[in-house]
Amino acid sequence: MAGNRVVVYKGPGEVSVESFDYPKLELPDDVVTGLGLKRAAPHAVILKLVTTNICGSDQHMVRGRTTAPVGQTLGHEITGEVVEAGDDVLFVKEGDICSVPFNIACGRCRMCNEGKTGICLNVNPARAGAAYGYVDMGGWVGGQAEYVMVPFADFNLLKFPDREQALEKILDLTMLSDIFPTGYHGAYTAGVRTGSTVYVAGAGPVGLAAAYSAQLLGASAVIVGDMNAERLKQAKSFGCETVDLSSGNDLVDMIEQILGEPEVDAAVDAVGFEARGHGAEAEEAPATVLNDIMTIARAGASLGIPGLYVTGDPGGIDEHAQQGQIGVKLGLGWAKSHSFVTGQCPVKRYNRQLMNMILSDRAQIAKAVNATTISLDEAPASYQAFDKGAAKKYVIDPHGMVG
The missing domain is CATH 3.40.50.720 (NAD(P)-binding Rossmann-like Domain)
Structure with missing residues (x-):
């Protein structure tokens, strides 16, 4: 089985790209032990990252301004191609390109049913709400990586209707995750x-x-x-x-x-x-x-x-x-x-409508935020440039899929 490479916090001002095991269709230890959920996640998918972005929220951790431990994986702005789907995933399939809300949500709890997906009750034992690759957010592996596991996939994933169109507009569509x-x-x-x-x-x-x-x-x-x-x-x-x-x-x-x-x-x-x-x-x-x-x-x-x-x-x-x-x-x-x-944006409240604006050429968000493509290996240097105030939104292209 293939491995995985992930961006990791190494201490104030320092990140590196490190080798991890290829993700499994399993929930993280924090969620399994803290909430008593089953480890097996047949509701999940594995994504091959098409794009994943560096966020200012990540920068707070990298500056040492949170309680993030050394070894914390990073990355919650995820767009990817489905390469493996669990047996309970019904509505997305291998080859689909999807945007992933940075909020991890079960789609089953009271908050999710009220549309408050930023404060889901079933994905983080520490508090309401979870995110990929973030301190105190449930132990979910970050998405500044080659591959990532996404749980409750039918609820969380926003599938793009046309693969070729999605790749053509990927620098705009990657901004839908956050x-x-x-x-x-x-x-x-x-x-x-x-x-x-x-x-x-x-x-x-x-x-x-x-x-x-x-x-x-x-x-x-x-x-x-x-x-x-x-x-x-x-x-x-x-x-x-x-x-x-x-x-x-x-x-x-x-x-x-x-x-x-x-x-x-x-x-x-x-x-x-x-x-x-x-x-x-x-x-x-x-x-x-x-x-x-x-x-x-x-x-x-x-x-x-x-x-x-x-x-x-x-x-x-x-x-x-x-x-x-x-x-x-x-x-x-x-x-x-x-x-x-205040609080986390409930991404699912807006992402489909904003996707439609992008696909109909009514929104060019990538140009507004100066989207700049980098490789996974360029992530450490880009964190440093971002910290110095670069007027860019760094978009990581782990597999060379951005045109």
């Missing part, structure tokens, strides 16, 4: 509608996806804030206004200069817990973005928060931040009657 639905979720839950004015904090891949999604939803103006000139340039490339937070200028004033008023209808936090204050030499201040978006969002607005916040951060700036407690001005949000939407 950042396109996540960015869309951030914009949608922030209340972006036709004619809205929108502020997106963060011009990384998720922030760019949120800004692009806001345009799809009909926003009249989308403003993206960041400190990285290259990433701000990428946001401008598809029609966003930008504010340079390294300038030290007041965010409210910069918003007013663009819109003629100092507030927006909707705001998105696509930064998360490693946020910094304003100014070129600003230090980490994890509540900055949440306080910013409450400040500039009009009364009654919704705030979409796809940016990651954690319960354990060994590198936090103080003992409170190390436990996920940060100085959010909740009274400000309360006074303005803001609504907050």
Whole structure:
């Protein structure tokens, strides 16, 4: 039987590509022992990876800013070809190319039946919700690999209707596993509608996806804030206004200069817990973005928060931040009657519709996030480039299938 090569966290700032056993149609130890489920998984498939992407959430682990242990496998943005299917898999077959939501979901529990697939109750004994290759998410092997096992395949997989069309549009379709639905979720839950004015904090891949999604939803103006000139340039490339937070200028004033008023209808936090204050030499201040978006969002607005916040951060700036407690001005949000939407995006709520937008040439998300193809062996160097602020979304092509 063939082996498998997987990207692995080796300690702060370091990843490597290591050899593992070829995956089996079996559930991981954490799930079997913690939830009392059967090990055999006839409901699962083995995928040959077509594409798998590096995510900013992975970068938090690689920086040493989570409790991820050395040896943690990485990768939750998965698109692959079915090469083996269990006996209970009915609706996908060998040769099908499918997108895999980063949320692992059973399709059977109360949360799944309510469409809340990001907090499935049957895939992680530590807490509700699971993901491939992520700390405290159930022990599932990561998908920055050559092959990966996907459980509950009939429920989780989004099969592309035509193989050749899928390969032709693969750089767009690979974004369906996470950042396109996540960015869309951030914009949608922030209340972006036709004619809205929108502020997106963060011009990384998720922030760019949120800004692009806001345009799809009909926003009249989308403003993206960041400190990285290259990433701000990428946001401008598809029609966003930008504010340079390294300038030290007041965010409210910069918003007013663009819109003629100092507030927006909707705001998105696509930064998360490693946020910094304003100014070129600003230090980490994890509540900055949440306080910013409450400040500039009009009364009654919704705030979409796809940016990651954690319960354990060994590198936090103080003992409170190390436990996920940060100085959010909740009274400000309360006074303005803001609504907050946080947590994992339930990818299945959006991925089929966004796939249709891609296949009908109505969405070019790969161009918006500057999708850049690399080999599996280039993953370690690409993690380093991403950490330095490269305005790229790295797409790993393990088998040379990307045209």
